[in-house]
Amino acid sequence: MPTNGAPIGTPTKVTQGSQTKGGIGESTLRPDGTLKVTGEFAYSSDMWHEDMLWGQILRSPVAHAEIVSIDTSEALAQAGVYAVMTYDDLPTDARNYGLEIQDTPVLAHGRVRHHGEPVAIVAADHPETARRAAAKIKVEYRELPVVTDEASATAPDAPLIHEGRTDHHIGHVPHPNILHRQPIVRGDVAAARERADFVVEGEYTFGMQDQAFLGPESGLAVPAEDGGVDLYIATQWLHSDLRQIAPVLGLPEDKVRMTLSGVGGAFGGREDLSMQIHACLLALRTGKPVKIVYNRFESFFGHVHRHPAKLHYEHGATKDGKLTHMKCRIVLDGGAYASASPAVVGNAASLSVGPYVVDDVDIEALALYSNNPPCGAMRGFGAVQACFAYEAQMDKLADKVGMDRVEFRRLNAMSQGTIMPTGQPVDSPAPVAELLRRVKAMPMPPEQQWLAAGEQADVRQLPGGLSNTTHGEGVVRGVGYAVGIKNVGFSEGFDDYSTAKVRMEVVGGEPVATVHTAMAEVGQGGVTVHAQIARTELGVAQVTIHPADTQVGSAGSTSASRQTYVTGGAVKNACELVREKVLEIGRRKFGTYHPAWATAELLLEGGKVVTDGGEVLADLADVLDGEAVEVEEEWRHRPTEAFDLRTGQGFGHVQYSFAAHRAVVEVDTELGLVKVIELACAQDVGKALNPLSVIGQIQGGTTQGLGVAVMEEIVVDPKTAKVRNPSFTDYLIPTILDTPTIPVDVLELADDHAPYGLRGVGEAPTLSSTPAVLAAIRNATGLELNRTPVRPEHLTGTA
């Protein structure tokens, strides 16, 4: 196990950052904020190129079938069509891609495994022409039986979703339709169960959630004269895309030049490739720029979703309320292709006990291959499903023991020093009990707010809202609590580094820093934070954020709540190296004029070199004087290691992040409609580099968790494995009238391993929000409610 010392790559002698205005800790505003609100921001779907063609993808109308034949002749014959490509037209032997396992065909080869799988692509001079041409491609399917759940996946005659698997998981899974399985065993559950005075079991179901980002998949591929291609794309990780795209095109990576274009949200849904390869293939085939934009319908088929899950939990507790043991089995449906499923399994398993101290555990998590839509990364990544289940269990146990639900949690809450089920010690603050205390201590929203406006009921404050279903009849208030634990950064031994290139020079007499990374800005606020870090470290007012592209090294993924930690860490590190170089120049030029150059701790502040005592030694403009200092450097957080495949033991995670929620709901118990009145949150963020962004992340994550509590679900037909609601008409996400007041209490307890002590923020609030809302609805209705989302029929006995 690695030591818990200083993060690798951090200089041992760290000069303190300066007090420069607009630095870390300030709520500087997003450079793109006003543009986005006023509709001026250029998203990837807004791009235009002279002479460009439009790409269109033909997708499978069925979930599982053999492709008997494909006839493209009619499509090719249509005026305005420049190219039609199928599997047979792929230029190299690399015809699959994938984040971890290359099991996803660029275009279907003889078989489709899920509803909406790409079969053929078309380029034409108008999007409607491309669409009509695609419709003229004749594909003959011979339908095959579908695998839709664990029973059908592991039945004796189950069709194998991927025959002849050779991936690195096949050796340890009990069935070839099980993609990956991770057990974690620690202590002695049988013995611990003997000590339990109460044992609670539960079976839970988590529905398939969609990221529902508002900017659909889109990009523009422009063929270059050198035989390469320039791809302008909305993604979460440019270099991961590049690694998957280049082999399929048969190009070296330096001939696929990628530039990030305006990203309209991601939430995990852009970790996998969507139209990237298709656009490049068509551009290289036709020699013309090709743009592809999915519409909303296609977007539902164009990216992976959150894994639906079945979870079985058993917990025990003594009569004084101490948890004795936990046994769980988590079955995630990964759908037709691997995507990020193995890592989601690792998270679900290793975080399945939640932020509690339980020494004796027996955990199993696995992901199925099925004919359902592929599932992969989404905000919360495996920890969300587990949190929904263990928090329901905590309420049941507290009730059995006869303790207050919050006090029961606080009694069992982990803290710094707790050993995880994986054997990994929690080696930074874990203020779980304190977060619960804080969220419980917040003032309650007043009762019956719908009567506050006057003598008539204000329906906006009631379940059903403007639909005018109740004026107070049948409405019961409920309150629920939940807390969760999420890992930050990529885990299980992944080399999770980021690269930053920082340049400092004098422009027009002013020192200016340029920060260049390949970080995908998907709304998380990296563009703001990078500039803040540069101001703090380099003491400059002006910072230019270079567009993200592949002309600089990888910044890793904008996911796992990792970007401020890792790419922020890389920017900090590069700035420190730049500062050292600047100071070296200063010493060389001016060192003889003042002894402090040699003896004092020096800072760059307000465009000057100053001593830590505040004495000004030189203007940066004089130090640099035409010279530019530039550093490009990779930065790594401390390494992690894989979980043992049999016992699940291992130093698997970099950092943990915690949030707690209190939900207050009004439920129309007769109609089964829910109004969430308030979702109070307390979260430890280590250090809020940009407090406004932190609050935004917490409120956004909270709302996304609310969505899957009461409305968001991709409904897949269990008989056909077809998606039944691929539209915003029937896949509902919260509107502003569904979004409650979200008071946020931010705690800042530094993690000494992390840059500035910060803790990843974005995901933790998504975890506890859902179970808190469910707990509140249970509290109002007295129903057990073991599935999410809760629909009116579940609350009215009419399912």
Add this chain to the structure above:
Amino acid sequence: MDFLRPASWEEALAAKAEHPTAVPIAGGTDVMVEINFDHRRPEYLLDLNRIGELSEWEVGEESVRLGASVPYTRIMERLRGELPGLALASHTVASPQIRNRGGVGGNLGTASPAGDAHPALLAAGAEVEAESVRGSRLIPIDEFYTGVKRNALAADELIRAVHIKKADGPQQFSKVGTRNAMVIAVCAFGLALHPSSRTVRTGIGSAAPTPVRAKAAEEFLNAALEEGGFWDNGKIITPSVAKQFAELCSAACNPIDDVRGTASYRRHAVGIMARRTLTWTWESYRGTAASTEGVA
């Protein structure tokens, strides 16, 4: 696709006569969605936006003649007194942007069972003014809906206006959706008291192949109110009467299971809405209630 842009109502009728497959478009809040999703590809689109009179209304002695294109926003803001049920229903239509564009003519033309205006029209009592080059006729709203997304219009007819009875008593509208705004009805219910004729009318949305009235429920309630002298004595409606009314409204449903809800839930919810809207309207009629019509 040919885009026809008549400058007058007469030109529109002529165009529709010449091209009976032409799809009329005004607000476009239904038609454009269909076209964008490639669910339909009409040969001709007949744009009615140049015909200003379609966005006008007249308040008469007995009824309001509501132009087919009068936007929902206008109904909410300007006709709340005359058409309270329809105003409440209008407020539940989609978002402010859609309500600024869409109108009742489109709801009727599409004739989706989930159209928000239908229950209110059925409850209030209305006639659809349909016109063609052959002439004009008034189609009673009860006869207008003929099947799932089908209506009584002839191929050459256009909807010019809807004649809706002015409210002579309290009206209510309720709609269940699984979101607190911007949602298509899982089911909906409209109820209007007509003290002048001593009758009650209802409308049910999204719980049968077409919008329907709960006629047995109406007859039961009319008889019960008459029998007990309720219209005169203004007594509180007994819970057993309200309950039976609700049950009969549930029984008037012929719903399906779909991705928005179960048939069983729809029947259940229509009953609840029937009971509540009856209570709200009756309390209002009695003039004793402090809170009857919800505000927003």
